[in-house]
Amino acid sequence: MNNKSRWALWIAGAVALFLYPRLFGIYYANIFVTFAIYALYAVSLNLLLGYTGLLSFGHAMYFGTGAYGTALALTHIKGLPLVPALLAGFFAAFFLAICVAPLVVRVGGNAFAMMHLAFGQLMFVLALKLRHITGGEDGVGGFPIPPLSIPGLFSLDMGDPILFYYFAVAVIAASLWLLWFFTKTPFGQIMVAVRDNTKRVDYLGFRVPHTKAVVYVIAGAFAGMAGAVYALFQNLVAAYDAYGILTSFVPVMMTMVGGIGQFFGPICGAGIFGVLDELTTRYTDRVELVLGLVLVLVIMYAPYGFTGFLTYLRMRWSASRAQRSPA
Amino acid sequence: MDASVAMYVAQGIHGLAYGMVLFLVASGLTLIFGMMGVLNLAHASFFMLSAYFGYQMVAWTGSFWAALLVAPVITAVFGILLERFLLKKVHAFGHMGELILTVGVSLIVLDGVKAVWGTESLPLKMPPVLEGLVQIAGMQYPIYRLFIIAMALVLLGILSLVLFKTRLGMVVRAAVSDAEMVNALGINVPLVFMFVFGVGTWMAGVAGVAIAPILTVFPGLADQMGMDAFIVVVVGGFGSLGGAFLVSIIGGLISSYGVQFLSQYAAVLMFVFMAVALAIKPKGLFGERD
Amino acid sequence: MNILETRSLSHDFGGLQVLKDVNLQVLAGERHAIIGPNGAGKTTLFNTITGTYTPSQGSVYFKGRNITGAGPCKIQRLGMGRSFQITSTFDRLTAFQNIRLAVLSQKGIRFNLLRFVDKMDTVTRDTEEILKRINLFEDRLTLAGNLSYGKHRSLEISMSLATNPDLVMLDEPTAGMSVDETHYAVELIRRLTEGKTVVIIEHDMDVVFSLADRITVLHHGTILATGTPDQIQQNEQVQSAYLGEMED
Numbered sequence: 001m002n003n004k005s006r007w008a009l010w011i012a013g014a015v016a017l018f019l020y021p022r023l024f025g026i027y028y029a030n031i032f033v034t035f036a037i038y039a040l041y042a043v044s045l046n047l048l049l050g051y052t053g054l055l056s057f058g059h060a061m062y063f064g065t066g067a068y069g070t071a072l073a074l075t076h077i078k079g080l081p082l083v084p085a086l087l088a089g090f091f092a093a094f095f096l097a098i099c100v101a102p103l104v105v106r107v108g109g110n111a112f113a114m115m116h117l118a119f120g121q122l123m124f125v126l127a128l129k130l131r132h133i134t135g136g137e138d139g140v141g142g143f144p145i146p147p148l149s150i151p152g153l154f155s156l157d158m159g160d161p162i163l164f165y166y167f168a169v170a171v172i173a174a175s176l177w178l179l180w181f182f183t184k185t186p187f188g189q190i191m192v193a194v195r196d197n198t199k200r201v202d203y204l205g206f207r208v209p210h211t212k213a214v215v216y217v218i219a220g221a222f223a224g225m226a227g228a229v230y231a232l233f234q235n236l237v238a239a240y241d242a243y244g245i246l247t248s249f250v251p252v253m254m255t256m257v258g259g260i261g262q263f264f265g266p267i268c269g270a271g272i273f274g275v276l277d278e279l280t281t282r283y284t285d286r287v288e289l290v291l292g293l294v295l296v297l298v299i300m301y302a303p304y305g306f307t308g309f310l311t312y313l314r315m316r317w318s319a320s321r322a323q324r325s326p327a
Numbered sequence: 328m329d330a331s332v333a334m335y336v337a338q339g340i341h342g343l344a345y346g347m348v349l350f351l352v353a354s355g356l357t358l359i360f361g362m363m364g365v366l367n368l369a370h371a372s373f374f375m376l377s378a379y380f381g382y383q384m385v386a387w388t389g390s391f392w393a394a395l396l397v398a399p400v401i402t403a404v405f406g407i408l409l410e411r412f413l414l415k416k417v418h419a420f421g422h423m424g425e426l427i428l429t430v431g432v433s434l435i436v437l438d439g440v441k442a443v444w445g446t447e448s449l450p451l452k453m454p455p456v457l458e459g460l461v462q463i464a465g466m467q468y469p470i471y472r473l474f475i476i477a478m479a480l481v482l483l484g485i486l487s488l489v490l491f492k493t494r495l496g497m498v499v500r501a502a503v504s505d506a507e508m509v510n511a512l513g514i515n516v517p518l519v520f521m522f523v524f525g526v527g528t529w530m531a532g533v534a535g536v537a538i539a540p541i542l543t544v545f546p547g548l549a550d551q552m553g554m555d556a557f558i559v560v561v562v563g564g565f566g567s568l569g570g571a572f573l574v575s576i577i578g579g580l581i582s583s584y585g586v587q588f589l590s591q592y593a594a595v596l597m598f599v600f601m602a603v604a605l606a607i608k609p610k611g612l613f614g615e616r617d
Numbered sequence: 618m619n620i621l622e623t624r625s626l627s628h629d630f631g632g633l634q635v636l637k638d639v640n641l642q643v644l645a646g647e648r649h650a651i652i653g654p655n656g657a658g659k660t661t662l663f664n665t666i667t668g669t670y671t672p673s674q675g676s677v678y679f680k681g682r683n684i685t686g687a688g689p690c691k692i693q694r695l696g697m698g699r700s701f702q703i704t705s706t707f708d709r710l711t712a713f714q715n716i717r718l719a720v721l722s723q724k725g726i727r728f729n730l731l732r733f734v735d736k737m738d739t740v741t742r743d744t745e746e747i748l749k750r751i752n753l754f755e756d757r758l759t760l761a762g763n764l765s766y767g768k769h770r771s772l773e774i775s776m777s778l779a780t781n782p783d784l785v786m787l788d789e790p791t792a793g794m795s796v797d798e799t800h801y802a803v804e805l806i807r808r809l810t811e812g813k814t815v816v817i818i819e820h821d822m823d824v825v826f827s828l829a830d831r832i833t834v835l836h837h838g839t840i841l842a843t844g845t846p847d848q849i850q851q852n853e854q855v856q857s858a859y860l861g862e863m864e865d
Contacts, residue, residue, distance in 0.1 A: 055423055057430075103606065109422055110366045114561045115605065121554050122598040129595070186726045186734045189710075193718050196707040203667070204780060205693035205722045214728065245550070249430060256427055286442060292434030296413065299428045303420045 017169055021162045029165040033233055035274040036172045041226035042254040042266035043179055047219040049252065050261035051183060052212060053195030055113045057248050058120025061100075062093040062220040064127065064242030066227025068134060069093065071237040074143040082146045082158060086171065086228045093224020097217040105212040108198070116248075124243035139238025158232065168229050175225050180263055182218060191215050195261075223251075246288070253291060257298050259307030268306045336466055338583050344472035344541075346579020347479035351534035352552055353559040353571045354486070355527030361566030362499060362523045364422070365414060368429040370531055371553025372436035377402040377532030378539040378548055379440050382451050391454040391540075399532025406528025407521055433549065441546050453540035475537050482530065483572070490568075499523060555582070558597050562604045564611030574604075574612065619678075620645040620784055620814050621666070621697075626675035628658075628665050635661045636672070637838045643784070648815045650825045653835035659818045660702060662835065663788050667699045668692045679784070693722075698782030702789040702818070704773045708762030712753050712772055715761050717744045719779035744779075751775045751805060767798040771805060784814040791821055803828060826850075 021029035041063055048054040069092025074085050104115055127134045134140065148167055149155035158164045182188050190211055193201045202208050231237050241247065250273070251266065258269025280290045302309055356370045380398035385391060409432060417424035457474050460467040490496035498519055535548075542548065559578055563570025578597060585596040604612060621643040628636040635658045643649045651659050665672040668689040676685040684692055693699075707715050717734070720743045721727070734740065748754040751771050756764060761772055774790050790806060791799045803824055806815070819825045825832060825846070832849045834841040842852050849855055 049423075055426060057426075103602065107605075107610075110360075110426070110565065111561060111610075113426055114366070114557050115601075118554065118558055118561070118598055118601055122595060125595055125598075181733075182730055184733050184735065185731065186721050186729045186737070186740075189714060189718060189721065189734055190727065192710065193707050196709050197705060199689075200701075200705050200707065200776075201718075202689045203693055203699055204719055204776070205690055206727055207690050210728075214730075249434075252427065252430075260423075286438050288434045289438035289442070292431045292436075292438065295431030295434070296428060299420065299424050299431065300413065300416050303417070303424060 017173075018166075021165045026161045029161055030233075031274065031278070033165055033168045033229075035270055036169055037226050037230050037233065038250065038254065038273065039267045039270040040172045040175050040229075041223055042251040042258070042270050043176060043263070044219045044222040044226065045251040046255045046260070046263075046266045047179065047182075047191075047215055047222075049255055050265065051188070051191050051195060052215045054108065054212065054216075055252070056116040057113050057252065058116030058118070058123075059219075059223055059251055060243050060245075060247035061116075061120050061123040062097060062223035063227040063230070063247060064123060064237075065096050066090060066093040066224025067231040067237040067242045068127070068140065068227075069224065070228040070231040071140040071143055072133070074146070074231075075140055080146060082148045082167075082232075085146065086225070086232070089228025089231060090221055090225045093227065094217060094221035096224075097220025100220075101213040101216045105209040105216060120243065120245065120248045124239060124245070127239035127243050134239060137239055139236055139241075141236035141238075143235065145232055145235060164233070168233060171225070171229055175222055176267075179218075179222060183263060187211075187214065246291075249291075253295055255305075256303075257294065257305050259305035259309075262307045265305055265307045272306060333466060334587075337468075338587050339580065340468055340472050340476075342580035342583030343576065344475045344579070345538075345583060346576040347476050348534045348538045349552070349555055349559060349579055350572055350575035351479055351482065351530045351537075352556040353563070353575055354483075354568055355530040356556055357560045357563065357566055357568060357571045358499070358523055359527045360560065361568075363520055365425050366422070366429075366560075367527075368426060368553075369409065369432040369436065370429075370528070371549040371556055372433040373402050373406055373528050374531040374535040374552055374556075375544075375546070375549035376405065376436055376440065377535035378451070378544045379444055379449075380532075381536035381539055382444070382449050382544045385451055391452070394451075395533070395536050398536050399529045402532035402535070403525045403529035407525045410521060410524040433553075437546060437549060444544075446546055449544040451536075451539040451544055471540065478533075478537065482533065486530075486568075495519070495522070555597060558601045562601050562611055564613035567611065567613035570611060570613030618645050619643060620680060621816070622678040623662075623666065624676050624678070626662070626665060626672050626677065628661055628670060628672045628674075635838050636665065639675070639835075639838070639840055641833060641840065642843070643814060643816055644831070645814055646812070647830040648810070648817065648828055650829035650832045651816065651818050651835055652820070652822075652825055652832060653841075657835040658838040659835055660788060661838075663699070663786055663816075663818065667697065667786055693780065693782070696783040698777035698780050698785040700774050700777040700785070700787045700790060702792055704769050706761040706769065706772055706776065708760065710761060711758050712761055712764065712768075713744060713748065713757040715772055715776055716747050716753075716779050717741075719776045720744050720747070723780045747775060747779050750809070767794060767801070770794060770798070770802065774802070774806065775809065778809045778813075782813070784816065785810060787815065787817040789818050789820065791819065791824055799824065 020032060041059075044062075045056065045059045048056055048059075066089035068089075070085050070089035073080055073088035080088075100119065104112060107115065128136055145158045147155045147157050148163075156163050156167070158167060183191070190201065190206050193204075193206075194208060194211055198208055201211070227242070234241075254269030254273050255266045256269070257272055258267065259265030276290070276294065277287070280287055284290070298305065304311075352371065352374050356367060359370070360366050377398045380401050381394035384394035384398055388394075409429075413428055413432070414425060417428050453471050457471045459470055461470050461473070488496075490500055534552075538552075555578060559571055559574045563572075563574040578600070581596050581600055589596065619642045621641070623639050623641045626636055626639040626641070627634070639658075639662060641662070651662065653659055661670075664670050666677050668684070668687055668691070671686040676683055678684070679692070679695060679697060682695065684695065689699075707718065710718075717740060720740050721734075724740065726737075726740070745754065745757070748757050753768060753772060753775075756768060761769065764772060770790065770793075774787060777785055777787070787806065791802050794802060799821060806817075807828065817828065819828075829846060831843065831845055833843045834849060834852075834855050842849060842855050844852065
């Protein structure tokens with residue numbers, strides 16, 4: 001694809017995103033915001049899982065911390081503007097990741113997965129028990145959602161779902177672009193190298209624990225960003241939704257279903273899950289059962305997920321084309 | 328005897344009993360991990376499933392003993408089916424595949440039991456013989472908890488006999504410390520794997536039925552026990568039975584005394600324990616691998 | 618001047634003594650071969666020098682600095698590169714990306730999160746130059762795991778050289794190669810290590826005698842002899858112990 005058609009594609013995408021809520025209305029705008037939040041959350045996890053080879057079953061600790069960070073900041077600080085509130089969530093997760101990173105970067109594989117399962121549950125239990133801060137099961141809710149404004153210039157009411165849609169999509173698109181950019185930097189290369197062959201990275205003179213730590217903090221902080229948008233979107237953050245075990249599993253599943261190690265894999269996964277969720281909740285409340293079945297089937301029959309399947313199809317297609325017209 | 332001493336002792340017995348049950352679950356988990364390198368995240372789901380089977384057996388036959396005998400065996404069959412038909416298929420995809428597969432299975436089991444038995448807490452009555460207290464040396468002990476401790480010790484005894492005195496046990500131990508060696512020995516590895524997986528699941532099943540009269544049967548059972556069992560395996564060191572035993576006992580006592588002294592934060596204590604232990608020894612107290 | 622020196626280096630695995638009192642001296646600029654029968658402790662010697670293991674006893678000096686117990690990463694940064702007997706590349710990355718990682722390391726670009734790596738022109742140029750020199754330019758977009766055996770080995774060796782180390786430790790670079798491939802690999806090593814110090818473990822005696830300035834013979838974890846190829850060939854002790862065992 002040349003540069004010009006690539007630009008055309010991006011502009012077409014932006015126009016589609018702009019027109020979408022006007023064409024489909026508030027209900028579908030909200031569904032799209034949910035999808036976008038999970039897409040960012042899953043992409044941040046994929047940075048660990050797909051790019052660095054670290055499986056976390058406790059990524060909700062960062063999503064939840066981001067959500068609580070923004071919710072609590074808005075509850076307790078009067079007149080806090082929108083962007084600082086968002087950053088409160090981002091940095092809450094960022095600092096948590098900085099504290100946890102030294103404990104977890106030395107281990108890998110199963111131990112890493114298990115420690116996160118435990119840490120994730122720890123946060124969940126804390127959120128339940130520290131009722132006076134987190135509101136326990138009921139959570140923190142009803143905090144004011146400030147408008148997006150530059151004093152004297154403009155002020156956009158975030159209570160308007162369509163305007164909030166634009167804000168959320170812009171924040172998430174910017175975050176996704178940043179994460180995509182990270183994977184294309186020299187550091188992004190070293191990160192992938194750690195997944196492929198940790199020993200050799202060490203022998204090439206790169207510090208493996210430091211590399212993992214940086215990836216870890218970025219992944220945590222952007223999960224926090226997803227959580228912060230979630231808090232503004234729902235205007236309610238409760239222990240189970242923020243830190244629950246399913247909240248940790250969901251991005252792992254999205255990544256697996258969408259395609260591990262590919263930047264757009266988790267985004268596809270989040271889309272597939274969004275559709276699946278709409279359909280299942282319409283017909284049954286056995287959501288976990290469906291999730292479990294999907295997970296088992298994917299790992300058994302399509303371990304590289306949706307994008308892996310697409311790659312496979314494309315290779316088949318180009319192979320058959322090459323056969324038909326030998327060069 | 329002083330009343331406060333009596334209370335300490337009673338909490339100690341509670342802790343020991345819970346630690347023993349914890350060990351029954353964790354030992355299966357660590358054996359399976361040591362032998363096959365599979366960290367079975369559905370292990371605690373089998374523990375819960377067995378408790379439900381036990382409840383159903385009692386509902387049908389009225390006999391706790393029938394439940395204790397039959398439910399774990401049915402559970403073990405489910406475990407073997409998982410190993411044969413699902414886990415084996417994803418082996419090529421590595422640990423990640425196994426972890427995710429077993430998460431999927433645990434979700435299916437969780438929602439499955441909710442669909443069949445509902446979300447209510449179901450009571451499972453202990454047999455009348457084991458009800459009440461027994462008087463030893465001027466102190467009173469709950470019989471049922473002593474029974475659990477005794478049963479777990481007997482199972483532990485049998486397990487160590489098999490592991491240390493039989494050829495099969497030697498193979499299993501060799502495989503735990505060096506999986507490649509077993510292939511070299513020319514042993515029917517798939518059969519041994521099936522055996523280990525079956526026994527591991529069976530022990531979790533026994534634990535499930537045994538603890539049901541104390542905790543009742545409910546869908547959250549797997550979460551609570553699963554998390555504690557994983558902590559035991561991680562802290563004890565992956566694949567180390569001795570480590571699992573020691574940490575189970577410590578864990579049982581921590582949660583028991585924790586409830587007494589720090590009831591508000593009891594649930595957090597195990598995690599704190601894990602964080603401290605791993606900060607000192609990243610591979611677990613007795614672990615040589617990760 | 619010794620660029621590398623081990624003093625009374627010993628290592629054991631759970632009581633099994635693999636290295637005993639090894640005093641290896643490598644002169645700056647020489648090509649130094651280490652030979653010895655299987656189980657003589659050659660790879661263990663490499664592992665204790667390059668930081669895989671901390672030796673049980675003794676010490677390692679590199680450029681006059683005590684590096685005993687330092688990790689692979691630190692030792693690499695001091696200027697010692699290493700290749701592996703069992704090919705150890707980044708198999709899901711392309712040949713180009715593999716070499717580029719080594720080039721990034723050589724340039725000290727480690728935590729750069731602010732630029733597209735594809736747009737770093739000097740990195741790309743250096744990488745392509747290396748790929749051309751090792752005849753892998755045509756295969757630059759092939760995943761390392763899909764390269765033919767000989768090319769995969771070339772990549773393995775070149776990665777350790779692409780970081781431009783002063784001393785390079787090659788662990789059986791020609792392991793498993795055909796006669797032609799071996800011949801090519803020897804030429805490659807000769808060409809790429811111009812002006813560098815090389816320590817090489819090798820089984821193929823033709824390679825050893827054509828490449829090495831000096832040879833150290835390791836036997837049961839101790840040094841039997843060190844000398845020029847001629848001296849080693851005429852050493853009776855070496856002949857009886859080493860060559861005798863080779864015929865077993």
